[in-house]
Amino acid sequence: MSIVLEAHGIRKQFPGVLANDDVSFDLKKGEIHVLLGENGAGKSTLMNVLYGLYKPDGGEIRVNGQAISMSSPRDAIEHGIGMVHQHFMLIPVFTVAENIMLGMESVRGLALDEKVVAERVRELSRDLGMELDPNAYVHDLSVGVQQRVEIVKALYRKAEILILDEPTAVLTPQEVEDLFKIMHDLTNRGVSIVFITHKLKEVLEVADRITVMRGGKVVGSTTPSEISEAELANLMVGREVSLTVDKAAAQPKETVLEVSNLRVLDNLGTVAVDDVSLTVQAGEILGIAGVQGNGQTELVRALTGLARVSGGSIRLDGQEVANASPRRITELGSAHIPEDRQKDGLVLPFPVMDNLVLNTYYLPPFSQGLVVHWDRALENANQRIEQFDIRTPSAMTHVGTLSGGNQQKVIVARELSRPIKLLIASQPTRGLDVGSIEYIHGQIIKRRDEGVAVLLVSTELDEVLQLSDRIAVMYRGKILAVVPAAEATKESIGLLMAGITEKKPA
Structure with missing residues (x-):
């Protein structure tokens, strides 16, 4: 040729x-x-x-x-x-x-x-x-x-x-x-x-x-x-990479997130989340599997305060947060790795330093009254850059100029560098290379083992099967089944993702 x-x-x-x-x-x-x-x-x-x-x-x-x-x-x-x-x-x-x-x-x-x-x-x-x-x-x-x-x-x-x-x-x-x-x-x-x-x-x-x-x-x-x-x-x-997730058995404790009969409409006013109920306990990962467009996006947006709830209940650490503001949900101990990092996770024209304190800039040690201590924000940024291996020329580099994997690391560093009770990770490795995937999977498992409740939403079935302790499958806005990850196979979850339960279409 x-x-x-x-x-x-x-x-x-x-x-x-x-x-x-x-x-x-x-x-x-x-x-x-x-x-x-x-x-x-x-x-x-x-x-x-x-x-x-x-x-x-x-x-x-x-x-x-x-x-x-x-x-x-x-x-x-x-x-x-x-x-x-x-x-x-x-x-x-x-x-x-x-x-x-x-x-x-x-x-x-x-x-x-x-x-x-x-x-x-x-x-x-x-x-x-x-x-x-x-x-x-x-x-x-x-x-x-x-x-x-x-x-x-x-x-x-x-x-x-x-x-x-x-x-x-x-x-x-x-x-x-x-x-x-x-x-x-x-x-x-x-x-x-x-x-x-x-x-x-x-x-x-x-x-x-x-x-x-x-x-x-x-x-x-x-x-x-x-x-x-x-x-x-x-x-x-440039080094040996593990292509499988190494994790011990989960040790679930108290319920951190409780969702009951949740109903959410999409932008066109049609029902996207239809009577969904689920719980996530401290020290476990509940994975939500499903083909994109079956209500996962709207579910996560409702849980993080980015979308209105038209019915049902969301309780975070015992407190009702349906239709609460994103700030209140964050302050109650929820962290969010969003599906669209550029739209919902970062302010692209801002430096890395600013993006690392987007949800904490108004709190000590970064602020005192109306005064923002940018020197402390810069010190925090340099620590996170080293800790999370964010590859950037400096903390003052605009985050929009970084590669997709490093943009994702900025979000992960921000969300996991404060005390949290719940981690909502939506498509956490979308568009990332194998090295970054290995790193972020390791961070999610680490938080689970520290007692954080993790809700993982991913269209990558391999990712759901490897990381989850329990798996819920969404189809047309409903949870069709919740199964222990140890009993799940790619074939059984794949059938549920297609809406087939007990060999019958849902």
């Missing part, structure tokens, strides 16, 4: 960080080349250089053997390179067709010719086996369908090289399988794909070749037939 894209000796420096250090990489026609590495390894930086979003400080880029200068995404598009970013670049209030033609508008006279574009989108998406409604508004589409819009948008621009940056981070298992099928269909048509990820099982399932990055450098290249999952993990992290 001929080489369609080459990077030679790419170097990219940011203040305090050498993100790419003499990196070389190539892509062959019709292959899926996986770029694997921890969060912050330099994968996305390299691809942003190849897509023209960053100008390299050194090195050379070649497309089909020809050296090119890449100064903007427009240059990349002109050379047949398309990119689907981890956080989609779509305008929610625009239609699918409007988003796809943005920057390449089709006009008739002085007006946009949306009819021609809509028909082209229909043909292209139907041809690729992922039919889209060109007139649908993006804000009405699921995450998986939005990703398809991004792929079609790149192919509409005649991309022959497709860069997918962490494409499975926000997808359900079913959507991941659909994406892999689409990827194989595209490579069969001659499209070449760079697939950026840190999920080892996906790498071995989908890759033709694998390049591993660590600390801004390429540390190895291989193929799935030549390497095991454990060896990949070790190469990626």
Whole structure:
């Protein structure tokens, strides 16, 4: 197979960080080349250089053997390179067709010719086996369908090289399988794909070749037939990594969280949490399994004071907190690792220091009356950065510039660095690499063993099975069953997640 894209000796420096250090990489026609590495390894930086979003400080880029200068995404598009970013670049209030033609508008006279574009989108998406409604508004589409819009948008621009940056981070298992099928269909048509990820099982399932990055450098290249999952993990992290959770039997004590007949409506006014009752005891982890969109998000938002409760009761350490403010729930000893770290967990333009005291800045030792002691906040930040291995140039670095894994560590450090009775962890390792997952799992188990009640919500079934002491399965807003983790299997929980109880649909 001929080489369609080459990077030679790419170097990219940011203040305090050498993100790419003499990196070389190539892509062959019709292959899926996986770029694997921890969060912050330099994968996305390299691809942003190849897509023209960053100008390299050194090195050379070649497309089909020809050296090119890449100064903007427009240059990349002109050379047949398309990119689907981890956080989609779509305008929610625009239609699918409007988003796809943005920057390449089709006009008739002085007006946009949306009819021609809509028909082209229909043909292209139907041809690729992922039919889209060109007139649908993006804000009405699921995450998986939005990703398809991004792929079609790149192919509409005649991309022959497709860069997918962490494409499975926000997808359900079913959507991941659909994406892999689409990827194989595209490579069969001659499209070449760079697939950026840190999920080892996906790498071995989908890759033709694998390049591993660590600390801004390429540390190895291989193929799935030549390497095991454990060896990949070790190469990626630079040390031996445990892929299983090591924990002793739980020692549950008193009930910390008691939910009775809870009813919560979603943003459209329909019932999302339907008569849910559950308890979580000190010293245990109750895992909630379920396909995304079955009420887990609304349940967590109600438990943390971010959504209104329309019926039922929530008692935290014996006190009623249904419809209480997030601050009151926090002050009663609840910690929250949110599903969407950027929307609900961090203030992205603020420094790491500020984000580490978002829910305690008004309390001693950080405040005295109206005076905030920023020197103490800075001292706290430096301690947490070291304790939780947050990789940042300094405590004053804007948290939005950190990798996803380090953003998550900021939240974990903030939530677990104060006395707590309840930890609500929603998708705590979504989008994280194997090293960060190992670390956060260890922190959750540590808090359980210290007597904290833990409510874990995850769409990663392996994570629920490994961490939980009991497992509750949500389906269409209801708890279908609660089973001891020791008695649960992937097959039995998977059936419940599909709404099948005793071989009958729920």
